[in-house]
Amino acid sequence: MLVDSHVHLDMRQFAKDRGDVIKRALSAGVEEMLGIGYDPRSIDETINLSEEYEQLYAAVGIHPHDAEKWNDDLEEKIKKALFRKKVLAVGEIGLDYYRDLSPRHIQREIFKKQIAIAVYFGKPIIVHCRESFGDVIEILKQEGAEEVGGIFHAFQGGVEEAEKIFDLGFLVGIGGTVTYKNSRLPETVERLPSSSFVLETDCPYLTPVPYRGKRNEPSYVKLVGEKVAKIKGVTLDDIERATEANYRRLLHAEKRPPASISYVIKNNLYINATNFCTNDCRFCPRRKRDRELYGYNLNLLVEPEIDEIIVSAQGLLENRDFDEIVFCGYGEPTVRLDVILEVAKALKKYGIALRLNTNGQGNMINRRDIVPRLEKYFNTVSVSLNSFSRDSYLDLCRPDAGAKAYDSVLDFLGRAAGSKMKCIATAVDFPGLDMNKCREAAEGIPGVEFYVRRYQIDPPQIPRA
Numbered sequence: 001m002l003v004d005s006h007v008h009l010d011m012r013q014f015a016k017d018r019g020d021v022i023k024r025a026l027s028a029g030v031e032e033m034l035g036i037g038y039d040p041r042s043i044d045e046t047i048n049l050s051e052e053y054e055q056l057y058a059a060v061g062i063h064p065h066d067a068e069k070w071n072d073d074l075e076e077k078i079k080k081a082l083f084r085k086k087v088l089a090v091g092e093i094g095l096d097y098y099r100d101l102s103p104r105h106i107q108r109e110i111f112k113k114q115i116a117i118a119v120y121f122g123k124p125i126i127v128h129c130r131e132s133f134g135d136v137i138e139i140l141k142q143e144g145a146e147e148v149g150g151i152f153h154a155f156q157g158g159v160e161e162a163e164k165i166f167d168l169g170f171l172v173g174i175g176g177t178v179t180y181k182n183s184r185l186p187e188t189v190e191r192l193p194s195s196s197f198v199l200e201t202d203c204p205y206l207t208p209v210p211y212r213g214k215r216n217e218p219s220y221v222k223l224v225g226e227k228v229a230k231i232k233g234v235t236l237d238d239i240e241r242a243t244e245a246n247y248r249r250l251l252h253a254e255k256r257p258p259a260s261i262s263y264v265i266k267n268n269l270y271i272n273a274t275n276f277c278t279n280d281c282r283f284c285p286r287r288k289r290d291r292e293l294y295g296y297n298l299n300l301l302v303e304p305e306i307d308e309i310i311v312s313a314q315g316l317l318e319n320r321d322f323d324e325i326v327f328c329g330y331g332e333p334t335v336r337l338d339v340i341l342e343v344a345k346a347l348k349k350y351g352i353a354l355r356l357n358t359n360g361q362g363n364m365i366n367r368r369d370i371v372p373r374l375e376k377y378f379n380t381v382s383v384s385l386n387s388f389s390r391d392s393y394l395d396l397c398r399p400d401a402g403a404k405a406y407d408s409v410l411d412f413l414g415r416a417a418g419s420k421m422k423c424i425a426t427a428v429d430f431p432g433l434d435m436n437k438c439r440e441a442a443e444g445i446p447g448v449e450f451y452v453r454r455y456q457i458d459p460p461q462i463p464r465a
């Protein structure tokens with residue numbers, strides 16, 4: 001399901017056909033919209049619309065352009081609105097040093113006041129930030145906004161800005177600008193973990209391609225989702241699942257779903273057999289409490305039994321033809337070798353190619369050559385190499401076994417490449433890691449293909465989840 005986390009349907013641009021606009025949004029699969037009240041008139045109208053349309057919720061706040069209009073009555077109005085069931089957030093509030101329509105010192109003062117209100121009511125904050133990033137981050141920190149989190153709406157920054165935002169437990173809102181030809185946003189989106197962003201239109205503004213220059217509307221959030229899916233090499237379904245989960249955790253304080261033993265991304269069925277690993281890679285999401293991936297919770301509290309895994313996978317296999325079944329979670333599958341082989345044997349009969357994603361330490365973990373057993377069932381083995389020397393492996397992957405782990409991975413790669421299985425070595429383009437050297441190390445082993453995976457920055461810890 002699509003969610004448009006930032007709409008201005010109260011505006012005059014929608015006066016004549018608001019009902020049709022909302023119908024079009026529903027037909028496009030948009031099942032929830034967050035209307036943003038930004039001044040006294042807009043607050044009233046957005047709340048009225050949220051009462052009229054089931055799918056429309058509201059946020060209330062005073063935009064930095066109108067900071068000078070702040071008075072006690074307005075403060076009271078916002079506080080009263082926050083008691084309403086469908087008012088989910090405070091916003092949009094922030095600082096706008098681009099248009100400077102209110103004096104900057106007043107913008108800062110009113111921003112602080114509204115953060116305090118959000119924290120008092122336990123509501124997330126919808127942030128407007130234009131040419132004021134440093135001050136916005138500083139004020140959010142000073143005022144304890146981490147307690148409630150929120151969304152940096154219409155985010156257009158780079159990785160460094162995203163990291164600062166995620167440190168505060170805030171998400172970023174990705175809108176139509178991601179579709180613009182010269183936007184640098186796609187580069188940033190490549191690096192964003194799936195649990196860190198929501199989709200928005202900011203309609204009637206920031207219309208995505210191919211409608212750029214015309215009025216924006218919530219149904220176009222699908223175009224934004226499609227573009228993000230393309231950038232990240234997944235499907236629109238994956239982006240919808242992830243962004244809906246992120247939105248619901250923040251705005252509706254929804255709990256995480258139960259852990260997934262099997263899950264679907266793109267047209268692959270994934271098997272999540274363990275969270276245990278013999279490495280502690282610097283970039284691994286396993287280190288985070290969240291362990292979310294495209295809306296799935298991969299945090300296994302208990303390791304699933306063979307039957308549980310088979311039944312879980314079969315439930316998904318009944319309804320769909322998959323391209324591949326991939327044994328891959330946030331853990332090393334070969335620590336449960338007998339389990340994954342039994343599951344692979346049971347799933348082999350579906351005639352779908354099987355792939356094992358591994359850290360390549362299976363022979364060392366199991367104290368024997370496991371390749372002959374793997375090649376009975378698996379068509380492909382994909383090994384996380386992530387290095388080109390013992391030292392670089394020790395530094396980035398931090399193996400329990402120390403320096404000998406790297407030798408073991410190379411030995412495994414050589415044996416796997418000499419088996420019936422297709423053998424791939426992968427590396428995450430972690431900052432500072434020399435990809436050319438990793439490629440040389442991988443391709444120096446006859447029969448091994450090399451593949452680069454995108455490094456993703458650390459996700460935010462959503463405070464309300």
Ligand code: SF4
Pocket residue numbers: 277278279280281283284285286329330331332358359384397
């Ligand atoms: S090998 Fe994979 S599962 Fe293990 S710590 Fe590294 S990235 Fe995480």
